[in-house]
Every structure is written in structure tokens, then in C-alpha cells.
Amino acid sequence: MAADEARAATALAPLRAEIDAIDADLVALIAKRMAVVERVIAVKRAAGIPALLNDRVEEVAAHVRHRAAALGAPPDLAETVWRAMMDWIITYEDEKLGQ
Numbered sequence: 001m002a003a004d005e006a007r008a009a010t011a012l013a014p015l016r017a018e019i020d021a022i023d024a025d026l027v028a029l030i031a032k033r034m035a036v037v038e039r040v041i042a043v044k045r046a047a048g049i050p051a052l053l054n055d056r057v058e059e060v061a062a063h064v065r066h067r068a069a070a071l072g073a074p075p076d077l078a079e080t081v082w083r084a085m086m087d088w089i090i091t092y093e094d095e096k097l098g099q
């Protein structure tokens with residue numbers, strides 16, 4: 001059993017390094033997306049537009065489902081991740097717009 005676990009640990013290490021590298025790329029993309037969100041907030045503030053725009057939320061969710069399916073990723077996973085991110089961003093925008 002110990003030998004099996006040692007073999008598994010050896011096999012897992014490079015895969016986990018790949019996941020860590022992908023996560024670093026994803027965090028960089030989140031930072032890039034948030035920089036655009038800051039510009040969205042400025043436009044919304046100037047025009048008196050609210051943080052939550054339901055039609056846009058549904059459009060983004062549909063886009064990521066479609067893109068995930070095209071790339072062989074689970075659409076439900078993509079939609080779940082994006083809805084969580086958009087919920088967080090809407091709260092963030094709300095706080096910023098209320099200031």
C-alpha cells in the first residue's frame with residue numbers, strides 16, 4: 001500500500017504542477033477581467049446605470065456554456081463558476097457605485 005501511495009504521489013506531482021500553472025494563468029485572466037470591470041464601473045457611475053443587469057448576466061452565462069461545450073469542458077461547471085464570479089462582481093460594483 002505504501003508503495004502504491006508513493007507511486008501515486010510521484011504520478012500526481014507533475015499533474016499538480018500543471019494545475020498550479022493553469023491556476024496562475026486563470027488568476028492572471030481574473031485580474032485582467034477585473035481591470036475591465038473597473039472601467040465598467042466608471043461608465044455606469046457616469047450614466048447612472050445599476051450594477052446588476054440581468055440580461056447581460058444571462059448573455060454571459062450563455063456565452064460561457066457555448067464556449068465550454070465547443071472546447072469539451074462541462075457547460076454546467078463553466079456556468080457555475082461564472083455565475084459565482086458575476087455575483088461577486090455585482091456586489092463589488094454595488095459597493096463601489098454606492099460610494
Ligand SMILES: C=C(O[C@@H]1C=C(C(=O)O)C=C[C@H]1O)C(=O)O
Nearest residue numbers: 040051052053056057060086089
Ligand atoms: C460587468 C458588468 O456588470 C455586471 C457583471 C457582469 C460580469 O461580470 O460579466 C455582467 C453583468 C453585470 O450585472 C456589465 O454590466 O457588463
